[in-house]
Every structure is written in C-alpha cells, then in structure tokens.
Amino acid sequence: MYHQAPALRHKEILAAMGRGVRVIGAASIGALRAAELREFGMHGVGSIYAGYVRGEIDGDDEVAVGQAPDGDFGALTWPVVNLRHVLTLGVLAGVLDGARAAALLEELRAVFYPQRTMAAVRAVCRRQGETEFARWLAEHRSRDSHFGDLKRADALAAVRTALNGAGPSLGDTLPSPSAWETTNFYRWSNAFVRGCVDGLDLFTEDRLVYQQVFDPAYSERWTAYLEHRSLNPADGPGRPLEVRLAEATGRLLPAHRVFHPLVDLRDEASVSLLLAGESKQDRQAVARYADALTRAHHTAAGFSVAAVSDDLTRRLLLRVWRCAEQDLDVEASARGLVCGARAVEAAKRLVPGFLEEMAERTEVAGHGC
Known part of the structure; x- marks a missing residue:
C-alpha cells in the first residue's frame, strides 16, 4: 500500500533477519528489496526478482499499482512488469512484432501508474493503432482473469517456497549485525x-x-x-x-x-x-x-x-x-x-x-x- 503509506524499508527487513527470521521477497516491492538485500540473506523468488537482479528492470515504478484506500488489496491498475509480459506473449503469438511492442510499452508506461487501468490500456492501444492486440488481450482476459499477471504468479511461487521451506539458511548468509547496524x-x-x-x-x-x-x-x-x-x-x-x-x-x-x-x-x-x-x-x-x-x-x-x-x-x-x-x-x-x-x-x-x-x-x- 505504498501510495498511501511509506514503502517497506530495508531496515525493517534487516531487523527481522537479525532476529533469525527467514525473509522471502517476490512479485512487487518484495522482489526489489530481495534483489537489494540478497547479500544480507534475503531470499528472492520469481522472474520479477530475477529481472531486478540482472538489472533488466529497476525502481519501484515497475511494480507499482493503484489500490483502493478502503482495505481492498486488489490491484486496480496494470503494473509495467505485467504489461511487458503480455506484450512479450503478444509477440510470441504473432499479434505484434518486437518494435511495435517496444513502442506500445513506452506509451503505456508513460501513463501515471494509478491511472493505468484496463480502459487506459485500451485507449493507448487505439491511439497507437494496435486494436488487434487490444482485442487479443481482452479475449484472453475474458477466459482467464489472471492472464498475464506475472506478479500473481511470482507471489504464489513465493508462498510455495515458504511452505516448502526452500531457500538458503540464514546462518550461512547473514553477516554480523555490526555490518548493517548503522547509525x-x-x-x-x-x-x-x-x-x-x-x-x-x-x-x-x-x-x-x-x-x-x-x-x-x-x-x-x-x-x-x-x-x-x-x-x-x-x-x-x-x-x-x-x-x-x-x-x-x-x-x-x-x-x-x-x-x-x-x-x-x-x-x-x-x-x-x-x-x-x-x-x-x-x-x-x-x-x-x-x-x-x-x-x-x-x-x-x-x-x-x-x-x-x-x-x-x-x-x-x-x-x-x-x-x-x-x-x-x-x-x-x-x-x-x-x-x-x-x-x-x-x-x-x-x-x-x-x-x-x-x-x-x-x-x-x-x-x-
């Protein structure tokens, strides 16, 4: 909920790990923090985390979504990582070519994240002349409401990782508190x-x-x-x-x-x-x-x-x-x-x-x- 409140801080995660808690990050701000704190023992999961680690994406604008302030945690808008994912799927399906997908991504990411609704995505597609892609996306979304939701897939992978107890042992990776207990x-x-x-x-x-x-x-x-x-x-x-x-x-x-x-x-x-x-x-x-x-x-x-x-x-x-x-x-x-x-x-x-x-x-x- 980091539009209405400050994002989760690195120090909060380090404090938890310092108490012996194994912390897993994925899908959203968790993926970004896991990439930033992997050398301190935070465990990252999923393709979004991998993108942050490889430097293919950076910054929280990639995963930011609009959410209602009333406690409903559902995403009301499209994050950039999901848009990039469905554009890649569109290229693989032959609906777009690489150059058109890249141009469409730049137009879509220029929309302020709390305003990047499905209606906004359709409007940008019409403006760019990509109505075929908009129809293709709408058809897949009508059959599967989670189509192209990379954040959801990574979040579920993180839950499975936690339930299975997978991941490195903190004792092998977490440095002495003197390495991160700063002023x-x-x-x-x-x-x-x-x-x-x-x-x-x-x-x-x-x-x-x-x-x-x-x-x-x-x-x-x-x-x-x-x-x-x-x-x-x-x-x-x-x-x-x-x-x-x-x-x-x-x-x-x-x-x-x-x-x-x-x-x-x-x-x-x-x-x-x-x-x-x-x-x-x-x-x-x-x-x-x-x-x-x-x-x-x-x-x-x-x-x-x-x-x-x-x-x-x-x-x-x-x-x-x-x-x-x-x-x-x-x-x-x-x-x-x-x-x-x-x-x-x-x-x-x-x-x-x-x-x-x-x-x-x-x-x-x-x-x-």
Whole structure:
C-alpha cells in the first residue's frame, strides 16, 4: 500500500533477519528489496526478482499499482512488469512484432501508474493503432482473469517456497549485525521501541527525550551511561571511563564532549540507566505531550514535527535549562544530546505539549487572581 503509506524499508527487513527470521521477497516491492538485500540473506523468488537482479528492470515504478484506500488489496491498475509480459506473449503469438511492442510499452508506461487501468490500456492501444492486440488481450482476459499477471504468479511461487521451506539458511548468509547496524538503523529502531508502564503505552524515545530536557540532574544520568558503555563495550575489553578519557584528551575535556556512543533503546540495561530518574509523574507528562502532538497533527493543516520552529524550540530549551545562548551546546552535550542543534531537533516533539501546559498554567493563574 505504498501510495498511501511509506514503502517497506530495508531496515525493517534487516531487523527481522537479525532476529533469525527467514525473509522471502517476490512479485512487487518484495522482489526489489530481495534483489537489494540478497547479500544480507534475503531470499528472492520469481522472474520479477530475477529481472531486478540482472538489472533488466529497476525502481519501484515497475511494480507499482493503484489500490483502493478502503482495505481492498486488489490491484486496480496494470503494473509495467505485467504489461511487458503480455506484450512479450503478444509477440510470441504473432499479434505484434518486437518494435511495435517496444513502442506500445513506452506509451503505456508513460501513463501515471494509478491511472493505468484496463480502459487506459485500451485507449493507448487505439491511439497507437494496435486494436488487434487490444482485442487479443481482452479475449484472453475474458477466459482467464489472471492472464498475464506475472506478479500473481511470482507471489504464489513465493508462498510455495515458504511452505516448502526452500531457500538458503540464514546462518550461512547473514553477516554480523555490526555490518548493517548503522547509525541510521539505531535511529530507526529506537523510534519504534515502546512499552506499557503504569498502564500507559509509551514510546521509549519520547520518555528519554523528556528526561533529557526536563530532568535537572540528567547530566549525572548521562555520565553514568557513558561509564556503563566504557565498561561494557560492544567489542573489545571494558575499561574505566577515566582511563579512556585520559588517553583521548589528557582529561582536558569532560567525557560528554568526547564520547557520543549510539544509544540502543532495545537494550534494557541502557534504558534502565538512561531513565533512572524518571517518576510516575514524568511518564504521565510524556503521555500528555504525546496526546498534544497527536492533536496538533489532526488540527493544524500541514503540521509536522520537523516544521516546528527552531527558534521557538531553542527558546524553550534555554528557558528550561536556565542557560545563556552561548552555553546551549555545552548543556545539550552534558545531557547526551551532542550539541544545541541536535537538542533542538529532538525537543521539537515536546513543543505542542509544553505550549499547552503553559497555557493551562496561565489560565489557572488568571482564575486565581
């Protein structure tokens, strides 16, 4: 459904394979992803997958189809791979020659994919003078509604492959996670970590950012986390943070200005340290801020977190941290946010909730007067 929603991401597939799941791709975006991720262990099936691997086709426009937004998964339009297939069948049947088939394919693929209906295919054929091919295709479709549906054939082949347990063993092909767990992977995976606490379903990243912004003692939490990472690195021997710092700078800079480790919110030990100062009231505030963000999405046309004013967010941080503009980078770094610019980006999600909270406090104060 990638017209109405983002296409399946490579990182989602890699994350599944990293948990030992065998992933098979075919027919559509699955075939494209399987071709792109075959060296990481994704198993591709079918002629569309083979076309991507050989470089005969590329891009998701080849397999894109229009679908209704109401949950009916049936294709309403013709994808290019199916059109190319039926044109090839037409050439083999003697209805077209190669040059006419190639010209007709270019005209058909020029039609925007959600508009490439059977009626549009017939109209293009008439315009190109290929009415005989249109009649031939209609006759075959009347006898078999799936005639020329290469995507369907490949999808069924993938289902049979899954049921038969065929395909390579993941253990033989999947590289070490260090080969694909990149900075972007951690950012993506962190965005989806969530849990139920005190009856509240909360994203862990929201809880972390809230603490980084509002906990007055958060610099102590971050230092404890840096010490934990130094003693428990992903690879190599653990050493005290002070030893590493002395080697790196001779202790000329604080640890938070030197070390910026990637945070993995899937790791319970890390989360426990990072949220050590969180209270029940904090979690309730995170829930309110999340609700405020949802309301902003629903009520403000075109709203997005990225569109929240940088200047407004910066002023919020300066107010909460009670620091001068020139000290913003240092304060952000001490809280694990690296620098002022990254702190602003992280804190934007809190702005709608913070503004609502300020407005409520002002209203209460007004009534008190």
